[in-house]
Each structure stands twice: as C-alpha cells, then as structure tokens.
Amino acid sequence: MRNFEYAQPATASEASRLLADSDDTLALSGGTAAVVLLHLGLLRPSLVVDLGGATEMQGIERPNGGMRVGALTTIRTLETSAAVAVAYPILAEAASQVGSVRVRNAATVGGAVAYGEPQTDVPAALIALGAEVEAQHGDSRRSLPLADFFHGPYETDLAHGEIVSAVSLPAPQARTGGCHAKFTIGSMEHKPVANASAVVTLDADGACLAARVVVGAVGPTPLVAERAASALLGAPIGEANAREAARVAAEDAEPIDDLRGSAWYKRRIVRVLVERAVRRAAERAAA
Amino acid sequence: MRVVGSSPPTLEAEDKVAGRTRYLPDEVVPGMAHAKVLRSPYAHARLVFIDASPARALPGVVCVLTRDEVLADPRVGNLYGYVFRDAPLVAIDRVRYQGDIVAVVVAEDVHTAEEALELIDVEYEELPRLLDAEEAMSPGAPLIHDRMYPIASELHPIEGTNVCHRSTLETGDVERGFAEADAVFEDVYEAPPVQHCALELHAVIADVRDDAMTVRTNCQAPFPLKAELERIFKRPARVIVSYVGGGFGSKSRDRIEAVVAAASNLAKRPVRLVLTQEETFLAGYIRPAFKCWIKTGVTRDGIITARSYRFITDAGAYAITGARSANNTVKVAAGPYRIPNAFVECFAVYTNKPPSAPYRGLPTTQHTMAYETQMDRIADELGIDRVEIRKRNLLKDGDIHITGDLIRSSHVAECLDGAVAALSGPAPAGDEQTLRGRGFGCTIKYTLTPPQPSVESEAAVELGADGRFEVRAATVNIGQGSDTTMAQIAAEALGVGLEQMRVVHSDTALVPPDSSTTASRSTYHMGNAVLDAATRLRAEVLEVASGLLEEEPDALRLDGDGVRLASAPERRVALDELVAANGAPLLQYGQCEVGGEYVDEQGKRYPVASTFWTFAAAGAEVEVSRETGQITLSRVSCAVNVGRAVNPVSVHKQIEGGLGMELGPTLFERLVWDGDGQLLTSSLLDYPLPTMSTMPRYETALVEPGFPGGPYGAKGMGEVGSVVLPAAVLNAVYDATGVRFHSVPLHPEAVLRALEEAGEAANG
Known part of the structure; x- marks a missing residue:
C-alpha cells in the first residue's frame, strides 16, 4: 500500500466536490473491497475520501410505502432489519449470503453498488426488486434504474466526482415473493460461481402476473434474464415453466472460463439456481 | 498418574483468548527499519543487469541489498540450505521462479520500501521454463541448476539432470511376487500443489552486529537456523521464537531469516520483514505437485504378494528441504501392510515453481490416497469386504516392515475398527438430488530419525x-x-x-x-x-x-x-x-x-528407520449433489494410536485441526499457474479455504496401548489426523457415486462431469 492523503468530509456534497477536484481519488465506504485493492496495489490514489463522515447517507426511510436505503447502510443492517425482512425478505436473504459477518458489518449498500462487481449478491436482489439508484454530484442528485447503472465489470454510470447516495425500492406488491440463491465452491464466504435472484407476483388465481429474474457472476454485470421472466408469465409457476425459465436464463448468460469453473459449468449452475429461485419465489408469493 | 492423561487448559489459553499473547508481527525493536522484497516477475530468466541506485536515492531508503552487496562482503556466504545448499540469498545470475528474491529494500517505513522497489532497474532475459516435474525429468530438458549441491548424505542427485534426488527401497523379489499374484492392479494418482496458509504470516526481525547477531522469527526449527546463520554470517547467532500462529511445515526451513539478516548486516541496524499473504502464495514454501504409479499383486483372498510404487514430487526451484521430505516418506509409501516383495522409487525434481516444503505429513497423505483407494478397488473387484481385506494385510506386532524394522505396538486394526465404529448406524441412503456414501482408510506415518x-x-x-x-x-x-x-x-x-x-x-x-x-x-x-x-x-x-x-x-x-x-x-x-x-x-x-538399532528380548537386532511409527485410520461420510457435483462431508471419523495422550483434549483437537485443514486440498484448494509460470491463485480472493461453513461433524477416538520408550507411553500424532482424509473421502465418493477418482481436489465441476459421463456410459 502506498501513502495517500485522507479526508473525511461531513456531507455528501463536500465528498463529491473533493472527489471531483482531483484525478487520482478513491471513495472509501465500508472498505471491504477498497482496502483489499489498496493493499494489493491495484489502486494507488493520492487522495482517499472516506464517505463515513457524511451521516446524511445513513439510515432507512419508508417514503410512499417504498424504501429508501442510505448508501452507508451496512449489509448486516439489511440482513437484520425488521423493516427489510417484512417488506423485502429477498433483500435480507441476499444480504445474509454476503461474505462473513465481519464483512457484512463493514460493507455498505452504497459500496456494493458503486463498486460494480458482477458477482456480488445484493445488487442482483436489488435489480430483481426494481430498485433505483440515487447518484449525487456536488449538490445535484439524479436517479436511474439500477438495471441500467452497471456498464461492465467495475464500470458504472457514475461520472467523475459522483457518488452513490441511496438506493430506492418501489412499494412491495401483494402476492409477491422473492428468492436469492447462490453457489460457491469451498466455503460460503468465497466468491460465487453464480447467483440468481427472482421476484414473482401472482394474480388471484395463482398465475404469474409479473416476474423479474437476475443472474450474477455470469456476465460483465448482473444480467436481467428477460426471456426467463417471459417464460413464467400467464400461468402458475411449476416444474415445467421453472425449468424452461432456467434453461433460457442459462442460454442467455455470458459466463467465462475461470478458476471457479468453465463457462459450461457456470451455465449448469445458473440452471440449478434459477429453477430453485423461481420456484421458491412462487411458493413464497402464494404463502 | 495425576497430571499426564488429564486435560488442563493450555497454559497460554487465557492470554490468547484475551489477545494478550504477543506474536512476532506485534514486536517492535528500537531503531528498527523495514524491508520489502523485490521478486522476479518471470518463472525463469537470466538476471542481466540490476541497478538499485535510483531506489537508494529515494528519501527514507536506508539501503538496498542486491547481488553486488552480497558478493562484496567476504563475511557473508551467498548460498542457503540445510540439506541442499542451492538457494542464493538474492538472485546472483538467474531467477528460477516467479517470486524468486531479486533484491531487498530497507527503508524507514514499509510504504517507502514498497515505493522504492519500483525504482530498481532490472533487466531479465527469459529462459525456457519447466513447470511440470515429469517434463523437467525428460531427456534434454534445460537445466535449472548448473550443478547439484546436496549436504545431507541420504540425498542422491543425478548430475546433468533436474532430478535432485532419486532413491529406492527394495525388499524381497517384486517380479516373483507379481508372478505369484492371482490379480495385479495398476493405478496412477495425482495431487496439485497447495499453500499451507498458516494464520500468522511469516515474519523476521534481524539485528546483525559485527560480533554477534539476533534473529527473531516465527520459524519451526530455531537451532538448525542458528547453525545455518552462523555458517553464512560467520558470527554467533541467537534465534528467538515466540508463540507461532501455525506453520504446518511452511516455516520449517524458509530462507527469509538469512535474507533479512543480510539486509540488517548491510543496514547496520535491526530490520524487520513481514511477508504479505500474497507473497506467501507467490514465494512461500508450498506442498508440491505429486504423481504416483502404484502396482499391486494380490492373491484371490486379497493377500498382497507384491507392490511396486513410484512417485515424483516437484521440489520447486530450490530443494532446500523438499527432496529430503520426499525421501523420508519412502519408508511409509507402501502402506501399513505386510508386503513380502516391495519396490519403492522416489524422485524429487527441480522445476520453475516455488520451493516445496513439508505439509503436515507430506507426502504421506498422497501415498495414503494412492494405496488406500486402490485397496478399495482391489476389495471390490475380488468381492472381499473393504475392512476385511485390510485386516488380512495390516501390520501386526512382530511383523517386519519393508524397512526391516520390527513392528511394535501398532494396533492399526483397532484404529480401523474405531474409525468404522464411529460412523456406525444405517448406511446413509441417497435420494433424487443427493448421493450418499461412506469410505475408510488406514495409514502409517514416520518421524524424522x-x-x-x-x-x-x-x-x-x-x-x-x-x-x-x-x-x-x-x-x-x-x-x-x-x-x-x-x-x-x-x-x-x-x-x-x-x-x-x-x-x-x-x-x-x-x-x-x-x-x-x-x-x-x-x-x-x-x-x-x-x-x-x-x-x-x-x-x-x-x-x-x-x-x-x-x-x-x-x-x-x-x-x-x-x-x-x-x-x-x-x-x-x-x-x-x-x-x-x-x-x-x-x-x-x-x-x-x-537412531541406531533396536534390540529385542532375544538379542535380535533390527534397523530403526523411524523412532516410532504412528498408525491411524479415518472414515468419511459424504453427500454428493447430482445437480452441482458439490461434495459435502457430513461426518468424519479418525482413530489414532497415540501411545498415550498426555493431554487428551489437546490430542483430540489436534486431530480435528488436521482433518479440517486437509478438507481444503481434498475438496477445493489448489495453486494454479498459467503456461508462463504466472500464479493465478495469487490471493485469498482466488484461493478458497475451509471455514466453519464447510466443517463436518468430527468423531475422533484415541487408541492408547502405551508406547515403550515414549514419555509415559506417549508418541507423536500432530500430523497423522489429516493424512487419511483424502483416501477416506475418495472411497466415500465411490461408495456414493460408483465413480473412482484418481486425483484431488474433488472440484464440483470435475465431479459433475464424471457423474454425467458415468450416466451416459450406463445409458449408452
């Protein structure tokens, strides 16, 4: 790790300005990724801006029946919050599968989103829930769908000096269920071979009214599996259409060969995870 | 007995739990400077040119140790090694693996030292690299060392090749033994290199003065290190080792103590180096790649008539200890069995990979994997019960081992019964998603003698x-x-x-x-x-x-x-x-x-190849996912003849620790290099380790007949817990799936592919 200047501004707008003012900066949130990258020498900023002092980015609010999660909210808070558990259980489920408790105590929602890593669990679940991301540049803010936010591995829509200040979720729908499933080799804490998030809404007769399926770690960004979702619409979710959704999700995935497995194997895992996530989501929606 | 056989908490337990125990990376010595190592980016290259003057000019840099400084000091030797003196303190004319030591920067703080590394001007000329031991043995392969440097008399290099050690052990007449057999079984087994990943990183603080030197380190062999430092630096040395957070062999003979001492000698002040986890992967001492060929002749009743066994270990770029570790296991490579006709051949071969070290019994674990999984195959093909066939062949007291040693106080059948009994209950049944099975194995382990x-x-x-x-x-x-x-x-x-x-x-x-x-x-x-x-x-x-x-x-x-x-x-x-x-x-x-001979009551003399042999058996119960190929260990048993447990709780926990550690290389750990010799598994981000989420339930048992000659009947057991695990798991996976694997780790993808191929074969 190289020496660097360190600042901990008290507001998001000041943090954004500090980041905008020089070229060679790093925004630090929970540090679970940033500190590793600094340590490995992969990042060598001259200035590290610690967002932790901007307390306005903490906390969970419930505007209009939805939820606004401040960027500094820890993954552990998502996992353990009663409000999250009631309104968006899939988010708590995805949060509970991130790293270890020590990692979840430090890592933040804003960091997980802004880092743009295609393997992480929480962004996949957030996209499945239809989340919007709120980005702040100086004093101005904008919102965009999280599904459009990721451009590639570790590449996002954030402009120079812009930070993620919050993530917002639409109000939960009736007869809706979700499931996040993940597969790792070795310990649970290791990077996944693949993950899958599914959120489905059923009509009064039990037919699938709406579905969103997202797969992670098998493409440059978390991928919205649109054909998989379409395969579920208009009928009750059972073995046949869940399998078909899993099959097309695996076909549409864009995995690469790496240490965690070949592209062939990752597609197999996507099939297993999507089928499992979709069926469990449907069971939960019906319950 | 009042104290021996009881299990008081370890003396330092309270301090450790409260965080009061000081480990070496916590220590600060007045006037201490900090070192960082410049490591070779190439697997094999000629060191054409090195100029550290831009680094020396950086404010905060104390000095830089390169080949020029080492060669210029008549009081500093430039080759390190206890059993093979082949490792230069810093590269002289060549680098031999990615991570090899090229220079050491000493600075007022770690960050400055790190920055200075990039200012050292180095020119390399790449040489052909050898990453595979069999390839390195082939005729005409380029030589990694110009000559051989063995120190220990038991090591036998083949000059003009990369084979730094070859040895054999022969008893009876193997050809006759195979001729007498009703069936002959041949198998090949392999295991890739892995890292020990001790929790505490390797650290050194060296303070070298004109007339004496003090080296604080977390090594496993302080007195041999003292002697080696005194030889290299020609002055009295004191070595201080505090509590150590695990070594498993990786800290047994590392050269970094000598490297840091040379840096301190140049800096004329105390110098500290703490390796990072990434450096440990890159340059740390590793469990080497392993391959073996096993051929066994048996009678219709499953009695072994002959065994020939050939194994190759990858010594890495320097054979500091790897060659001797391999050689030591020749004595146990044929297993805990009565084998009238045996031939064992061992090769340790230089490659352009990191130097190899012992790894909790290395490579006894791999030998056991080979002879115990083959034993199940023999049993199944002859239609003999898997436990019964072992009992027909296991060494008993009074038998003569292939080394000529008289077997005493073995009780290995008792260990096997213990491991089997610990997993008693109805055989686990499979279902649509999951296949289930059990497997067992036994072993014999030597100690340095x-x-x-x-x-x-x-x-x-x-x-x-x-x-x-x-x-x-x-x-x-x-x-x-x-x-x-x-x-x-x-x-x-x-x-x-x-x-x-x-x-x-x-x-x-x-x-x-x-x-x-x-x-x-x-x-x-x-x-x-x-x-x-x-x-x-x-x-x-x-x-x-x-x-x-x-x-x-x-x-x-x-x-x-x-x-x-x-x-x-x-x-x-x-x-x-x-x-x-x-x-x-x-x-x-x-x-x-x-050492020396054993004389029995009748005055008959026997050689002593191992002061004591440790016998053990283990069992595993596995679940194999048909969907993903993932293997989960649900229960693992292990029974060890420990002679007598001085502190039974410590003994049980050490067996569990060994099993938990070996679980990683059995199921998912492996070091991977690309074709250029660049390490791909270069940090914990890409190298999974077992955690609590992967631990099975352990059932450990002690067999305590008392070992004559041991203190209160005790003998060593620190490594043997881990040794049988891969064999037991491979046997359990066969029991569950009907597929025999011949290598570890049992990566889920490999398992899934094998299950599908077996399914297609069955349907096709």
Missing part, C-alpha cells in the same frame, strides 16, 4: 528461588499446546501440580538445543528430554532435602510446594526454603537420544 545414534532433543528443568519449577524446552509453541504438554510431563515426574510449573520455550540463548518442531516429533523427543531432566531434578531435590531434614532420600516425598517425610508429613521443608538453604537454584539437564 537419524541414521546413526544421536541426541536430537535436550531440555532443562530448574527449581528457582520462588519454589517453582521452570521447564526450558526449545519446542516451538506453534498452537499445538507444547508448553502445556512439557509442563504436564515434568509435573508428573516431579510429583507436583501444573500450577507449580512455568515454561520457557525456543530462545537459543535460554534453552538447550532441539532439532525442530516438525514431523510429529516433539511429544516423544522433547517429552523424553523433559522427563529425563525432571527425574534427575527430583532426585536432586530429595537429596538436598535429605540433608536438611536429616532423613534418607527414599523416605521423602516431593509433593505440592515442599518435601515431606512420607511417614510423618508434618516434617517438611518448603521448596523456596530448600533453594535458599542450597544457596542456588537447582538445575538439571535431560536428553533424548534416538
């Missing part, structure tokens, strides 16, 4: 002015609880309680010599030395008390904090008074001599 009689461990026990006893033993307290074990043995011999004891460990200025904390040797060797010293001290204490109480020593009893007259306990002298009356503390030394 000199060819000629020699004193390998010494200890001292002193009764001090405060009336307490101090045990001085060089055994490194590496997490195994050795201080407590030694204190228990001394307390038992003295007849006092554990609260009367304190232990000083592994500072070469304060304790008598010992060869190393490796090879499961401490409880036996150091335990015997402590027992000897404590027995002598007890006699001396009674002798002094005899003068004070005016009674015969035989009539006296040492217990608690004083010496009493056995017939009239009110007549006593307190221990502190006894020391005061004596005018000085009472100090006695003890030792453990091993």
